[in-house]
Amino acid sequence: MNKRNFLKAAATLPLLPALFSPGVSLAFGEEGPLALPRARVRPGDPRWPTPVAWDELKQAVGGRLLKLESPFAGCAATPMSAACSDALAHLHNAFYIGDQPALTQSSGWAGAWVSQPSAYAVAAETTADVVAAVDFARKHHLRLVVKGGGHSYQGTSCAPDSLLVWTRHMNAATLHDAFVAQGCIAAPQPAVTLGAGAMWIDAYDAVTTRGGRYVQGGGCTTVGVAGLVQSGGFGSFSKRYGTAAANLLEAEVVTADGKVRIANACTNRELFWGLKGGGGGSLGVVTRVTLRTHELPEQFGAVFGSIRASSDDAYRALLAKVVDFYQSALFNPQWGETITFRSENRLRVSMVFQGLSQQQAQDTWAPFLAWLAADKAYSVESPFKILALPARHFWDAGFFSRHAPGFMVADDRPGAPAHHVQWAGDQGQVGQFHHGYKSMWMPASLLQRQRQPKLVDVLFAASRHWDFAFHFNKGLAGAPPEAIAAAKDTAMNPDVLDAFALMIMGAEGPPAYPGMPGAAPDPADARRDAAMIATAAKELARVAPDAGSYVSESDYFEPSWQRAFWGSNHPRLAAVKERYDPQGLFFVHHGVGSEQWSDDGFTRLRRGARQG
Numbered sequence: 001m002n003k004r005n006f007l008k009a010a011a012t013l014p015l016l017p018a019l020f021s022p023g024v025s026l027a028f029g030e031e032g033p034l035a036l037p038r039a040r041v042r043p044g045d046p047r048w049p050t051p052v053a054w055d056e057l058k059q060a061v062g063g064r065l066l067k068l069e070s071p072f073a074g075c076a077a078t079p080m081s082a083a084c085s086d087a088l089a090h091l092h093n094a095f096y097i098g099d100q101p102a103l104t105q106s107s108g109w110a111g112a113w114v115s116q117p118s119a120y121a122v123a124a125e126t127t128a129d130v131v132a133a134v135d136f137a138r139k140h141h142l143r144l145v146v147k148g149g150g151h152s153y154q155g156t157s158c159a160p161d162s163l164l165v166w167t168r169h170m171n172a173a174t175l176h177d178a179f180v181a182q183g184c185i186a187a188p189q190p191a192v193t194l195g196a197g198a199m200w201i202d203a204y205d206a207v208t209t210r211g212g213r214y215v216q217g218g219g220c221t222t223v224g225v226a227g228l229v230q231s232g233g234f235g236s237f238s239k240r241y242g243t244a245a246a247n248l249l250e251a252e253v254v255t256a257d258g259k260v261r262i263a264n265a266c267t268n269r270e271l272f273w274g275l276k277g278g279g280g281g282s283l284g285v286v287t288r289v290t291l292r293t294h295e296l297p298e299q300f301g302a303v304f305g306s307i308r309a310s311s312d313d314a315y316r317a318l319l320a321k322v323v324d325f326y327q328s329a330l331f332n333p334q335w336g337e338t339i340t341f342r343s344e345n346r347l348r349v350s351m352v353f354q355g356l357s358q359q360q361a362q363d364t365w366a367p368f369l370a371w372l373a374a375d376k377a378y379s380v381e382s383p384f385k386i387l388a389l390p391a392r393h394f395w396d397a398g399f400f401s402r403h404a405p406g407f408m409v410a411d412d413r414p415g416a417p418a419h420h421v422q423w424a425g426d427q428g429q430v431g432q433f434h435h436g437y438k439s440m441w442m443p444a445s446l447l448q449r450q451r452q453p454k455l456v457d458v459l460f461a462a463s464r465h466w467d468f469a470f471h472f473n474k475g476l477a478g479a480p481p482e483a484i485a486a487a488k489d490t491a492m493n494p495d496v497l498d499a500f501a502l503m504i505m506g507a508e509g510p511p512a513y514p515g516m517p518g519a520a521p522d523p524a525d526a527r528r529d530a531a532m533i534a535t536a537a538k539e540l541a542r543v544a545p546d547a548g549s550y551v552s553e554s555d556y557f558e559p560s561w562q563r564a565f566w567g568s569n570h571p572r573l574a575a576v577k578e579r580y581d582p583q584g585l586f587f588v589h590h591g592v593g594s595e596q597w598s599d600d601g602f603t604r605l606r607r608g609a610r611q612g
Contacts (some may be wrong), residue, residue: 015320040143040602042161042409043119049140054120060132061122068102068117068164070516075424080545085176086306091511094430095411096223098150098199104158107513109434110526112556113155113589115513118145118164125169127252127260128288133165134285135258138585143601144585146281148197149224152554155436156281156588157227159601165285170195173206175213177291181250189324191249193290196226200235204395205419206208212392213293216241218428218474219337221395221422229289230280231552232476232492234502236352237476239299241334242476242483245276245490247291253284256585260287274576274592277492279551279565282591283580297354299360300391302337305384306348307372312460314377315345319456323384325368326472327447331500333480336473341463344382350425351472358388382431397421431511433502433521436530438506438537439554440547441499442470451543465536468505474550493567496546497564503540505533551590561590 003371037545041047049057058065073086078084090096097103102117122133137144143162148170149156158164172195178188190205192215201221207213218228219236230250233244243245250264253275255300261284263272274283309315322339334355340348340544353361393399397419409418409427446455462468476484477500484497496502507529512519541547549555549564562570570592577593587601596605 006535015563026175033219038604040141042143042205042602046456047141049136053136053140057122057136058131060136061124061129063072064123064125064129064227066101066121066123066124068119068121068517069191070102070117070513071100072513072517073131074178075515075517076114084517088411088508088517091516092427092430093411093413093425094422095416096413098168098222101147101164101168103513104147104155105149105430106153106155107431107433107474107519108521109153109155109349109556110436110521110523111129112529115155115158116160118162120167121164123166123169124287129261130165130167130254130285130287131258133163134254134256136604137163137256137584138256138574143583143587146285147224148226149199149222149228151220151223152280153228153437153553154160154589156591161602166198167195167224167285167287169197170287171198171202173198173202173294175206175211176290178294179608181251181265181290182262184264184266189249190293191290192293193288194225196224196286198225199223199285200225200228201395201420201422204216207290207293207412208392208394209396209419211293212296214241214296214391215291215293216244216247217246217291219423220426222426226286226289227280228552229291230275230278232277232288232490232496232550234471234550236336236473237354237404238473239336239479240354240483241294242479242487243277243490243496245492246483246486248272248276248289250290251275251286252288252553254287255284256583270572273489274491274573274580276490277551277566278573278576279588279591281474282586283577283592284586295355296391298391299354299357299388300394301353301356301358301386301388302453303349303351303353303361303365303384303386305380305383308379308381309345309347310377310379314375315463316456316460318345318347318378319459320452321368321371323447323452323455323459324449326500327449327452328546329364330367330472331444331447331478333478333483338469338471340469341459342467342564343463343465345463350385353388354391356388358386361388362386374600395421397420413610431513432508433510433512434556435507435509436533437503437504437525437553437555439502439549440537440540441475441493441549442493442501442503442540442544442547443495444475444498444500446543454543458543462536462539464541466505467534468503468536468540470501472501491566491569491573493548493569495567496550499547502553504553505536507533555609556589558590562592562595565590566592 075084101121104115108114124130145159145162145164147157174193176191179191200217207215229244309318338350378606410420512521551565573592
């Protein structure tokens with residue numbers, strides 16, 4: 001063991017007594033605590049379950065065991081077949097893709113992974129179905145995959161030769177006027193319980209459109225509820241309400257020993273903490289979550305517009321103005337979403353607000369817009385629009401259809417739920433094939449007046465190489481104290497607490513599912529894009545050299561992922577993993593404990609053998 005690994009291991013020693021606290025049953029399985037499996041089995045292996053064993057599992061889950069094949073699998077042989085034609089017709093429909101257990105929302109990542117189906121899937125409808133799948137995978141040493149929404153950029157929702165626990169149909173939403181977590185003595189509070197397979201549009205429809213309250217969830221409506229909570233979870237208004245993880249009151253989870261556990265602030269507290277931002281698919285299969293709900297503001301609103309500067313010097317001046325304007329007028333709980341810094345001296349604003357009227361928002365932006373209008377060095381390529389609407393209608397499909405057609409795109413399949421809509425701007429994500437990606441928390445100290453010139457320098461330098469955006473709602477600096485305190489009690493990298501934004505840059509190509517006609521990713525293009533992204537990120541890292549990254553929106557090849565994703569919380573998270581999954585049944589790429597396995601999750605390594 002080298003010095004770095006020794007120090008990492010030593011950091012967990014103060015937590016070892018917690019591993020043996022009363023009421024915890026360690027998931028040693030049938031082979032005993034020391035007989036850890038060296039490898040998981042694949043089809044063709046003598047230990048692969050027999051047809052009789054698979055049939056027994058099928059009976060145990062009420063017939064809901066599926067043998068998977070991609071809808072594109074037969075396209076080469078019969079390109080005009082109904083299955084192939086249907087898949088191609090719905091290639092950009094996120095709801096269709098999500099309803100296919102053999103597909104994921106991303107089609108792959110150059111040099112990393114491609115979307116491939118599991119061998120079998122349990123289409124779980126009950127917690128008992130999940131227990132049966134977990135027990136079967138543990139008994140037969142199978143690679144286990146968990147998928148609800150399937151949005152994961154890093155391919156953690158798929159793996160060939162595996163058993164998939166597919167929670168898509170566990171999507172119920174139940175509102176509570178007075179919820180108290182099991183085993184807790186606390187004041188009742190409004191909340192919502194959501195099945196693990198629910199999407200955020202299901203949550204917003206139940207809680208906001210029909211219920212008149214707010215739940216902190218994701219910005220993209222087709223993201224899965226449980227996965228977002230476990231990753232941390234940001235939405236458009238996180239600067240006011242914090243992360244989804246910080247709003248978790250209780251979860252039901254099936255751990256590696258097949259036990260159904262309730263995790264909250266009073267029961268299985270370390271597991272509860274680990275589920276709040278520790279990464280999806282690593283600690284167990286979450287079957288339902290209960291989240292606090294909040295009083296809904298009267299209005300939500302948005303600001304859109306884009307600007308082009310006539311020269312490099314004018315663009316530098318624009319960057320300086322934007323940084324100063326953000327710090328003085330927008331660095332507060334009212335404002336979220338993005339400003340994008342683009343090549344060719346362009347800048348795009350796509351921000352949202354809450355707690356303000358349309359007039360108040362217009363007054364906020366008036367000085368900046370007046371400054372723009374007074375200088376001929378700037379042209380407004382897309383006129384600025386400042387709009388507000390009743391907050392209850394922010395995710396209301398009918399309202400947008402009547403008053404703002406085109407902002408939302410509906411699931412166009414016959415019989416689709418009327419509320420199943422996504423933002424038109426998110427449609428391009430469906431099926432994308434990633435070339436490269438970077439994210440980093442930007443420290444709020446960079447907004448100090450004496451540090452702003454250096455920030456402007458790196459913004460300009462980075463924009464010479466690649467477009468990137470500041471997601472202001474994904475940094476909690478400037479949020480209310482209660483939101484920051486709640487987020488502090490999660491497994492996320494503490495860098496988020498002191499960040500004013502999350503910087504994100506990425507590149508992607510069109511859908512490239514294996515077997516899909518016309519799918520032809522260009523490796524040279526992907527390498528070029530990834531190199532340019534890396535160069536731009538290095539420029540930004542000059543002002544944030546040790547910045548962490550957000551696990552759900554990060555580089556597949558991040559070399560220091562333990563530090564980047566969880567920072568000082570990683571040793572504690574590793575102890576939770578060891579406590580509830582000592583055999584490593586749950587594996588995802590760059591998930592806690594994944595160092596002990598090969599890249600594909602099939603072969604156990606000696607401890608400390610792999611760090612990247």
